[in-house]
Amino acid sequence: MTLLDFARGPALEWSLIIFVAGSLWRLVGALLVRRKADLSDPRSHSTLAGGIRTVFTRMWPRKEFYSGTLFGVIAGYALHIGLVIVVFLFTPHILFIDSMFGISWPGISNNLVMFAGAITVAALVALLIRRITTPLLKTISNADDYISWVMTLLPVLTGMMAFAHIGGPYQTVLAIHILTVEAMLIWFPFGKLFHAVLWIPSRAQMGAAMQRRGVKA
Amino acid sequence: MTINMEIFQQFAEQLPHLGEHAQPPQMTDAARVETARETFVRKLDGRMAVDLESCIHCGHCASACHFYVGTEDPKYAPIRKLDLLKRVYRREISPLRWLHRLYTDDITVKDLQEWQELVYDSCTECGRCSMVCPMGINIAGMVNVMRQGMARAGMMPAELMAMEQEQGGHDSLFGVGPEQMKGAIAKLQEAGVDIPLDKHEADVLVTTSVIDIILFTDGLIATARIMNHLGLDWTLRSDGYEAANFGLLSGCERVQKIASEKIVLAARACGAKTVIIPECGHAYPSMRWEAANEHGGKLPFEVLAISEFLGREVKAGRLKLNTLGRDRKVTYHDPCKLARHSGTIEEPRWVLDALGVDFREVDSGRELNWCCGGGAGVFLINSASELRQQAFQVKMKQVEKTGADSVVTACGSCRLNFMNGSMRSNWDKGIESLVELVAEALPTH
Numbered sequence: 001m002t003l004l005d006f007a008r009g010p011a012l013e014w015s016l017i018i019f020v021a022g023s024l025w026r027l028v029g030a031l032l033v034r035r036k037a038d039l040s041d042p043r044s045h046s047t048l049a050g051g052i053r054t055v056f057t058r059m060w061p062r063k064e065f066y067s068g069t070l071f072g073v074i075a076g077y078a079l080h081i082g083l084v085i086v087v088f089l090f091t092p093h094i095l096f097i098d099s100m101f102g103i104s105w106p107g108i109s110n111n112l113v114m115f116a117g118a119i120t121v122a123a124l125v126a127l128l129i130r131r132i133t134t135p136l137l138k139t140i141s142n143a144d145d146y147i148s149w150v151m152t153l154l155p156v157l158t159g160m161m162a163f164a165h166i167g168g169p170y171q172t173v174l175a176i177h178i179l180t181v182e183a184m185l186i187w188f189p190f191g192k193l194f195h196a197v198l199w200i201p202s203r204a205q206m207g208a209a210m211q212r213r214g215v216k217a
Numbered sequence: 218m219t220i221n222m223e224i225f226q227q228f229a230e231q232l233p234h235l236g237e238h239a240q241p242p243q244m245t246d247a248a249r250v251e252t253a254r255e256t257f258v259r260k261l262d263g264r265m266a267v268d269l270e271s272c273i274h275c276g277h278c279a280s281a282c283h284f285y286v287g288t289e290d291p292k293y294a295p296i297r298k299l300d301l302l303k304r305v306y307r308r309e310i311s312p313l314r315w316l317h318r319l320y321t322d323d324i325t326v327k328d329l330q331e332w333q334e335l336v337y338d339s340c341t342e343c344g345r346c347s348m349v350c351p352m353g354i355n356i357a358g359m360v361n362v363m364r365q366g367m368a369r370a371g372m373m374p375a376e377l378m379a380m381e382q383e384q385g386g387h388d389s390l391f392g393v394g395p396e397q398m399k400g401a402i403a404k405l406q407e408a409g410v411d412i413p414l415d416k417h418e419a420d421v422l423v424t425t426s427v428i429d430i431i432l433f434t435d436g437l438i439a440t441a442r443i444m445n446h447l448g449l450d451w452t453l454r455s456d457g458y459e460a461a462n463f464g465l466l467s468g469c470e471r472v473q474k475i476a477s478e479k480i481v482l483a484a485r486a487c488g489a490k491t492v493i494i495p496e497c498g499h500a501y502p503s504m505r506w507e508a509a510n511e512h513g514g515k516l517p518f519e520v521l522a523i524s525e526f527l528g529r530e531v532k533a534g535r536l537k538l539n540t541l542g543r544d545r546k547v548t549y550h551d552p553c554k555l556a557r558h559s560g561t562i563e564e565p566r567w568v569l570d571a572l573g574v575d576f577r578e579v580d581s582g583r584e585l586n587w588c589c590g591g592g593a594g595v596f597l598i599n600s601a602s603e604l605r606q607q608a609f610q611v612k613m614k615q616v617e618k619t620g621a622d623s624v625v626t627a628c629g630s631c632r633l634n635f636m637n638g639s640m641r642s643n644w645d646k647g648i649e650s651l652v653e654l655v656a657e658a659l660p661t662h
Contacts, residue, residue, distance in 0.1 A: 029312020030270045035263035039509040041516070043560050058351055061277070064581040065349040068280020073351075076275075136276050139291035145274050190313060195273045199352055202271040205264050206353030213506070214560025215584050217348065 004171050007178035015182035022189025027197055043214035050211020051204035057217070058203045071130065075123045079152075082120030086113055086156060110163065117160045124153050144191045151187045154180035225636055228432055231391075233599050236375025240382060246326040249370040253329055256366035257305040265359055269306045271352040272296055278346035278356060283588050284339040287607035295346035295356045298335045301328055302363050329372050336363040337374050338601035343553035343588035357558075364468030376597045377467040384463045385472035388479075390427040395455040401430050402453065405438060412441045416452035422489035422518070423453050424460040424480055424504075426497045428629040436496055436629070439656030440523060446659050447536060457483020460500035465507065466594035477508040484518050491519045493526055496652055498554035498592055498628035505559055522555055524627035524651050528564020531571045538658040540573025547649070548577045548621035550612075550635070551586040552628035565627055565651055572658055577619040587615050589626075591634025609638035616646060623647030625654060 001009070044050070061069045087093060091107035098104035107113075128149055131137045158177035161167040188194060210217035244252070261269075278295040279285040285293045301324045307317035344357040367373055368381070380390060388394050393401070402414050413419070423444060429437040444451045457480040464473030484492050494501045505520040521529070530536035549569060555561040562583050569576045581587060590608030595601050612635075616624055624646055626632055635648040 026270070026312050030266045031263065033261070033263040033266040033310060036510070038506075039513070039515055040506045041509070041519075054353060058353055061349060061351075062585065064585045065277070065281060069277045069349060072275050072277060134276070136279050136285075136291040136294055137274070140274050140276055140294050140297050142274070190316065192273050195271055195352065198267060198271040202267050203353040205267060206347065206350075206355060209264070209355070213558065215557060215562075217353065217584075 002171070002175070004175040004178075007175040007182070011179060011182050015185040019185040019188055022186075023194070023197060026189050026194060030198075031201065038212070042212045044211050047208040047211050050217070051206075051208035054207020054210070054217045055200055055203045057207075072127070075127050075130075078119050079123035079127065082116040082123065083152075083156070085116035086120060086159065089113060089116075090159075114160060114163065117156050120156050121153065121160075124149060124156075147187065148191045148193050151180075151184040151191070151193065155184055222636075222640075224432060225633075229637060232376070232597060235379050235597060236599065237379075238383070239375040239378040241375070241378065242371040244371050249326050249329060249372060250324060253301075253366035253370040253372070254305050254309075254324060256369045257302050257362065258309050260362040260365055261302070261306055261310055264355065265302075265362070266306065266310060268352075268354040268359065269299070269303050270311070271354060273352065275351060277349045277351060278354075281345045281349040283341075283343075283345075283590055283608040283611045284604060287590075287609075287611050288604065292335070293339050295340070295360075296354070298332070298340055299356060299359050299363065301332050302359055302366075329367060329370060332363065333367060333372055333374065334600070336360050336367060337377070338595065338598055339604055341553065341588050341590060341592035341595050343592060344557050345553070345585065345588060348557070348585055361468065365470055366468070368468035368470075373467050373469075374594075374598045374600065376599060377463065377594050380463040380594075380597065381467040381469045381472050384459070384461075385469065385475055390459065390461060390463065391431060393427045393430055395458075398425075398430055398458055399455050401434075405434070405441075410438050410441050411445050412437075413452045415454050415456075416487060419450050419452035419487045419489055421449050421451040421491045421493060422457070422480070422484045422487060423451050423493045423495075424500070425453065425458050425495050426461040426500060426629060427459065428461070428497070428633065429495055433496075433629055433632070433650065435653050436650050439650070439653045440493075440495065442656045442659060443527070443536070443652065447530065452487055452489075454483040454487060456486070457481075460494050460497050460504070462500060462503040463594070465499055465503045473503070473507070474511040477503055477511050480504060481508060481512055481516060484516075489518050491521060491526075494520065494522050496523055496627045496629050496632070496650055498552040498630050499594075501561070502554050502558050522559070522561050522564075522627065524555065524565045524568070525561045526564075527652065527655055528561075528567040531567050532564075536571075536655075537660060538568075538571045538655060539660055540571075541654065541658055542573065543575045545574040546577060546620065546622045547574050547625050548579055548616055548619040548623075549582070549651075550579075550589060550616070550624050550626040550631055551583055552626060552631050553586065553588050553592055555627060556586060557584045561627075565625075568651060568655060569625065572654055575621075577621045579615050579619055581615065587612050589631045589634045590638070591630055592628075596630055596634050596637070605634070606638060606641055609634065609642070613638070613642065613644060621646070623649050625649045625651050627651040 089108045090113045094104050094107050158180050162173045162177045167173050207217045282295050304321050307321045340360045342357040342360050346356045384390055402412050425437050462476040464476050501522045509516050589612045590605045
């Protein structure tokens with residue numbers, strides 16, 4: 001079995017199993033922790049609407065908070081939008097997804113995808129520099145932040161290397177690229193990458209609780 | 218109406234000695250850790266679980282915290298204040314606890330000692346950090362759980378311990394119990410203030426606080442005048458008058474329940490349909506949001522903050538006021554516990570509008586207002602004195618930008634902190650009470 005066969009075969013299967021099972025375990029486990037009913041008289045009963053609204057309103061900070069957040073927000077958006085383009089609009093990725101799940105959609109030009117990849121890498125680097133040079137962020141960071149950073153960077157970087165045919169034989173670089181994606185999938189349920197799932201329930205419960213008290217969140 | 222600064226100074230001079238009355242429980246270090254851990258586990262619920270799983274360590278919460286902004290010390294980052302709770306969550310409750318236990322240290326008594334400053338001195342539980350958090354994490358609510366664990370482990374600041382023990386053990390605060398309260402009311406009655414005390418039946422139960430009894434008496438008089446002006450069937454009862462709840466502030470659940478139940482029982486005894494909370498920030502959420510849960514069922518009355526009540530009366534046209542004139546340039550300080558925590562935001566503005574003053578909104582107001590730095594009992598903690606002052610600078614700058622001559626607020630604790638901060642900074646802004654302004658503007662019959 002070649003490295004590429006391993007990456008496309010058992011490694012892919014197991015990483016997907018860990019990704020799905022681990023994610024369900026963590027999400028359901030957190031959601032099932034008991035909640036006590038609030039017996040106080042609510043100001044508003046529209047808690048569902050309040051929850052849904054906050055899921056969207058927290059996508060951008062209110063102007064009062066710009067001064068302390070804009071760098072992180074803009075770099076964060078660059079990173080996330082770049083990732084979405086690279087992962088879901090690169091034609092070989094769409095073909096791969098089609099072969100696995102039987103669904104496909106049109107891709108965009110490779111040059112645009114590479115540009116998005118470069119933006120993603122640049123945003124990741126900027127965020128890392130900020131994390132290790134700002135006393136505040138250094139203080140609140142832990143190993144999870146750095147592992148998650150590496151797990152996000154490697155698939156993008158190796159993917160760009162495979163596309164540009166640099167770093168070794170194409171088959172080997174491609175295999176390494178797929179293995180880094182699998183490493184990311186395995187890490188996903190255990191670290192902070194899991195915010196990709198939790199951002200909805202965590203924002204929604206804040207919005208619902210604030211709505212109950214008559215406050216815009 | 219103005220505040221007698223001499224009396225305020227006498228009061229302020231007593232504060233450094235407050236902690237001397239505390240009787241710390243004798244516990245071994247192991248017992249303290251076990252008690253704190255047990256409390257954390259008991260209080261951690263599903264919402265906190267999702268919150269604690271969600272943090273991405275972006276640090277945005279710090280930019281919204283007056284203690285971090287005032288000091289730029291990273292140890293005051295709001296999310297960091299939850300570290301001990303998070304560690305206990307990860308080891309005991311998290312769905313990944315089997316993994317987290319391999320690399321997450323258990324809490325120690327040294328940790329509890331270090332975190333005392335972080336959850337008491339440097340957090341007013343104002344909740345502004347939650348308004349910026351991209352994940353919507355309720356940090357203030359979990360700081361309160363940290364306080365509850367620390368309180369049971371006997372590791373709260375001596376000042377709050379003294380107050381909590383006095384309220385829970387002697388039914389008094391600053392030496393003012395029911396008898397002293399009745400004496401103070403009798404004096405006001407002799408001076409011609411009509412305060413119906415201990416009525417057997419009344420539609421409205423008005424509560425007060427020790428601060429209004431010994432310091433801001435004008436606020437109590439103003440409340441009585443307004444109630445009488447409106448012709449309400451109201452009473453103040455000696456068996457349930459104290460709205461301040463040092464159980465809530467210190468984190469002592471037992472005393473929190475004792476304090477809120479007194480008001481519940483007093484309101485029931487007189488059949489009140491409405492309970493009015495005085496200008497006391499934390500007292501409002503204590504009764505409005507917490508009391509029903511302490512009580513174990515829905516409360517048979519409506520709870521209104523006095524500022525909320527005044528706003529509604531003005532809006533409904535039942536309370537007509539003289540205008541005070543646009544030469545009075547004022548801004549309004551939204552007490553965190555009333556606005557951000559409880560949605561009492563429009564009502565005080567309706568009142569200010571009716572007063573016809575030159576009202577100037579701060580640039581980050583309403584539910585996003587900067588805390589004054591003195592809430593959640595921090596005003597009383599001596600070791601927090603410098604921190605509080607640094608945090609107050611943020612508030613001062615915010616007020617100064619409005620060009621107002623005075624700050625109106627609806628919380629005695631905010632008012633005390635403004636007065637103290639002003640004194641220390643030689644600040645020339647006036648500090649005014651909303652209820653006192655309303656009383657000043659009552660039309661004469």
